[in-house]
Amino acid sequence: KAGEPLFPFFASTPESKQYFRVVSDTYVTDDAGTGIVHQAPAFGEDDYRVCLAHGIITKGADIPCPVDANGLFTDPIEPVKGKHVKEADNTLIALLKDAGRLVQKDNLDHSYPFCWRSDTPLIYKAVPSWFVKVEEIRDKIVANNNKTYWVPNHVKEVRFHNWLTDARDWAVSRNRFWGTPIPIWASESFDEVVCIGSIDELAELSGIRVDDLHREVVDEVTIPSKKNPGTVLKRVDEVFDCWFESGSMPYAQKHYPFENKEKFEKGFPADFIAEGLDQTRGWFYTLMVLSTALFDKPAFQNLIVNGLVLAGDGKKMSKRLKNYPDPNVVIGKYGADALRMYLINSPVVRAESLKFQESGVLGVVKEVFLPWYNAFRFFIQNVERLEANGTKFVPSVDKVKATTNPTDIWISAATQGLIKFVHQEMKAYRLYTVMPALVQFVTQLTNWYVRLNRDRLKGMEGGDAETGLQVLYDVLLGVTMVMAPFTPFITEFFYQHLRKMQPSYKDAENGGGVSNPVMPGKSDSVHFLKLPEYDESRLNEDAVEAMEALQTVVELGRNVREKRNIGLRTPIKSVSAVLRNPSANVVAAITGPLKHYILSELNAWDFQVVPKEAEHDWVTMSLTPNFEILGRKLGKKMKAVQAAVKAMSHEDAVACLQSGELVIDDVTIDAKAELISKLSFSKEGDHWEATPNADGSVVVAVDCTQDEAILSAGKSRELINAIQQLRKNAGLDLSDQVEVFFEEEDGVTSVEDAVAGDLALF
Numbered sequence: 001k002a003g004e005p006l007f008p009f010f011a012s013t014p015e016s017k018q019y020f021r022v023v024s025d026t027y028v029t030d031d032a033g034t035g036i037v038h039q040a041p042a043f044g045e046d047d048y049r050v051c052l053a054h055g056i057i058t059k060g061a062d063i064p065c066p067v068d069a070n071g072l073f074t075d076p077i078e079p080v081k082g083k084h085v086k087e088a089d090n091t092l093i094a095l096l097k098d099a100g101r102l103v104q105k106d107n108l109d110h111s112y113p114f115c116w117r118s119d120t121p122l123i124y125k126a127v128p129s130w131f132v133k134v135e136e137i138r139d140k141i142v143a144n145n146n147k148t149y150w151v152p153n154h155v156k157e158v159r160f161h162n163w164l165t166d167a168r169d170w171a172v173s174r175n176r177f178w179g180t181p182i183p184i185w186a187s188e189s190f191d192e193v194v195c196i197g198s199i200d201e202l203a204e205l206s207g208i209r210v211d212d213l214h215r216e217v218v219d220e221v222t223i224p225s226k227k228n229p230g231t232v233l234k235r236v237d238e239v240f241d242c243w244f245e246s247g248s249m250p251y252a253q254k255h256y257p258f259e260n261k262e263k264f265e266k267g268f269p270a271d272f273i274a275e276g277l278d279q280t281r282g283w284f285y286t287l288m289v290l291s292t293a294l295f296d297k298p299a300f301q302n303l304i305v306n307g308l309v310l311a312g313d314g315k316k317m318s319k320r321l322k323n324y325p326d327p328n329v330v331i332g333k334y335g336a337d338a339l340r341m342y343l344i345n346s347p348v349v350r351a352e353s354l355k356f357q358e359s360g361v362l363g364v365v366k367e368v369f370l371p372w373y374n375a376f377r378f379f380i381q382n383v384e385r386l387e388a389n390g391t392k393f394v395p396s397v398d399k400v401k402a403t404t405n406p407t408d409i410w411i412s413a414a415t416q417g418l419i420k421f422v423h424q425e426m427k428a429y430r431l432y433t434v435m436p437a438l439v440q441f442v443t444q445l446t447n448w449y450v451r452l453n454r455d456r457l458k459g460m461e462g463g464d465a466e467t468g469l470q471v472l473y474d475v476l477l478g479v480t481m482v483m484a485p486f487t488p489f490i491t492e493f494f495y496q497h498l499r500k501m502q503p504s505y506k507d508a509e510n511g512g513g514v515s516n517p518v519m520p521g522k523s524d525s526v527h528f529l530k531l532p533e534y535d536e537s538r539l540n541e542d543a544v545e546a547m548e549a550l551q552t553v554v555e556l557g558r559n560v561r562e563k564r565n566i567g568l569r570t571p572i573k574s575v576s577a578v579l580r581n582p583s584a585n586v587v588a589a590i591t592g593p594l595k596h597y598i599l600s601e602l603n604a605w606d607f608q609v610v611p612k613e614a615e616h617d618w619v620t621m622s623l624t625p626n627f628e629i630l631g632r633k634l635g636k637k638m639k640a641v642q643a644a645v646k647a648m649s650h651e652d653a654v655a656c657l658q659s660g661e662l663v664i665d666d667v668t669i670d671a672k673a674e675l676i677s678k679l680s681f682s683k684e685g686d687h688w689e690a691t692p693n694a695d696g697s698v699v700v701a702v703d704c705t706q707d708e709a710i711l712s713a714g715k716s717r718e719l720i721n722a723i724q725q726l727r728k729n730a731g732l733d734l735s736d737q738v739e740v741f742f743e744e745e746d747g748v749t750s751v752e753d754a755v756a757g758d759l760a761l762f
Contacts, residue, residue, distance in 0.1 A: 007095070025053075042064060042067075044124055051063075070084075079091055129172075132289065135169055144296070145160065150302075160280050160284060163281055163285065173238035173241065181219070185233040186233055186236055187227070187231065193233075199211070243286045250269075268295075272303065280305075311324045327339075330358060334362060340487065342363075345439060349432045367443075373490075393473075395501055399467060400470050406543065406546070408468065415538075418478075419478060419531075441479065450472070491526050502521025503521065507522040546585060552700075556577075557575050557602040558602070564689050572603065574607065578609075579698050580621075587609050621650045621677060622653060622680065623676065625645055626674050629673065633674075640664070659671070680692060681701055688701055688703065
């Protein structure tokens with residue numbers, strides 16, 4: 001429906017018969033304002049789209065735009081010609097009022113775009129541009145995207161795919177001085193246009209050879225017209241959008257097709273690239289568009305999408321606002337490795353945002369690097385002690401494989417399992433699974449292996465020290481090599497010390513350290529070495545499972561001590577563990593070769609795993625429905641099933657889990673996937689204290705009886721601790737023998753009695 005324009009400025013133009021109409025579109029709603037929106041196709045994306053859809057303007061043709069590049073009104077807006085658009089409001093409002101067309105004058109606060117550099121208001125303005133016809137090859141671009149592998153995949157399948165399926169022609173020109181000149185020469189009327197493909201072609205057509213392709217040089221070059229002899233073609237004024245150059249990177253970096261043709265074709269598409277999530281509509285897009293247009297191939301095979309690192313307050317990092325710590329200061333305080341690991345072990349590698357916290361970098365130093373370094377230093381100190389006693393330490397994998405110590409077998413198996421896992425996950429470009437596994441392994445090494453074997457590695461448990469040190473060396477070297485790509489500096493430090501023990505170290509002389517074949521010891525840098533391959537023969541799932549059970553028992557046992565406020569120096573009579581469906585291997589290990597570690601860690605006199613036939617005397621098994629799964633499956637029947645499951649006895653619950661299914665009326669339930677089982681302690685007696693693990697699959701109970709023997713042993717432990725502290729303060733070595741004296745008040749003999757009863761502890 002046609003209408004009379006508020007202003008007559010464009011009413012007399014030839015195209016005006018299409019103007020001043022009422023049209024509709026879904027982006028205009030009646031829940032705000034008047035429900036009527038004026039359309040100015042040169043000043044809004046929706047305006048342009050709506051006017052194009054309704055035939056008011058034509059794609060590729062001129063559109064009405066009475067504002068120049070400086071934001072000033074031009075012809076035919078005579079009343080405000082030469083005024084900035086933000087300064088013309090009052091004049092235009094007065095014209096409306098004089099014409100009797102002003103309904104209301106008011107101020108409304110709303111969000112508005114400002115220049116992020118100058119904080120000045122911006123306007124959205126269409127400018128003539130050169131385009132790549134993306135819409136013509138859109139289906140090919142989508143097909144090529146399907147040939148790529150992204151981490152995380154949902155960015156490819158959802159965000160990027162949706163962007164591609166709705167892709168529009170790409171404006172690749174910019175109106176500025178600095179930039180790569182678009183190599184198009186044209187006549188003044190654009191009836192003759194030449195796109196130049198090389199320096200040689202430009203020289204051939206213009207008669208002038210240039211080597212400098214900056215615009216101040218090439219803008220002076222003209223090409224004689226073939227259509228209109230006597231006239232010349234001049235280079236168009238625009239330069240390339242820098243994203244066109246980014247998308248051209250695979251070819252430009254090798255100067256293809258003028259050089260390196262075979263080398264380029266051999267390495268294209270690239271194996272993998274990595275960039276931020278914000279490049280979904282930037283670099284990832286331009287790479288895909290240009291590679292499809294040129295070769296009908298994707299530019300890359302694999303892609304890791306990084307999230308954005310934000311300031312601690314969740315805002316974008318800003319140099320102007322200075323809302324983030326200086327990276328140089330952070331690196332100076334904590335090291336580049338700590339910052340690197342903090343970022344890699346964060347949501348950023350899953351395309352999620354990270355609110356940067358300096359305390360997180362410090363956490364890496366305290367929780368990973370210091371324990372790791374302490375384990376390394378402990379190893380070096382004890383190798384020096386071993387060699388001071390006349391035993392030369394020479395690394396031997398054969399000795400590592402021959403060990404019978406259960407913790408040696410476990411940490412060796414865990415190391416090989418880690419190496420296997422890293423290979424598997426890195427091949428899938430899943431950094432977000434690799435780093436947590438590496439961090440967890442360092443914790444296992446320092447908090448468990450070294451802790452459990454400290455006295456043994458010091459040589460205080462006989463002649464087994466060398467075997468333990470062989471295992472620790474093998475683990476430290478393996479972890480150093482695996483961690484090298486992630487923490488390049490600290491691993492280089494470790495390697496330079498560890499390599500000196502290798503027999504091949506002598507081969508590093510006279511340049512041998514940089515020659516092939518690479519090998520630990522001989523090679524001058526850990527970064528010369530290949531990622532180690534795992535040793536299948538040393539993988540041992542039974543040992544890993546048994547150690548996991550030991551750690552669970554110890555941690556739950558410590559929790560029980562805390563509940564009863566029993567210090568670790570006071571022994572406890574017994575520890576009993578109930579494990580849901582443990583393997584025979586686990587039971588045999590933690591009640592056999594690993595038992596003394598449990599007793600030592602918990603300062604307990606006895607430990608047992610409750611046999612299956614006696615479990616009902618100790619715990620009660622309860623089942624609850626997995627509502628997330630069963631809610632969708634059962635619907636209205638959910639309530640009745642829930643009541644029936646909750647009413648089951650311990651025996652019924654155990655039988656249900658053993659059979660693998662539960663049938664209630666006409667509903668069959670998968671006991672493993674659709675029910676959640678939990679053990680709870682039920683043995684009577686105030687001297688018992690127990691705690692379950694998080695999923696209720698293990699319950700550890702402690703006999704907390706505090707009789708005379710227990711209290712006496714506790715006092716002995718306190719005395720031993722005091723003596724050890726005095727030795728430390730005096731700077732004594734382990735081998736230094738001392739005489740110990742103590743004195744009690746008259747009539748008090750509690751310490752003397754404790755010592756007499758617990759001489760074995762001393």
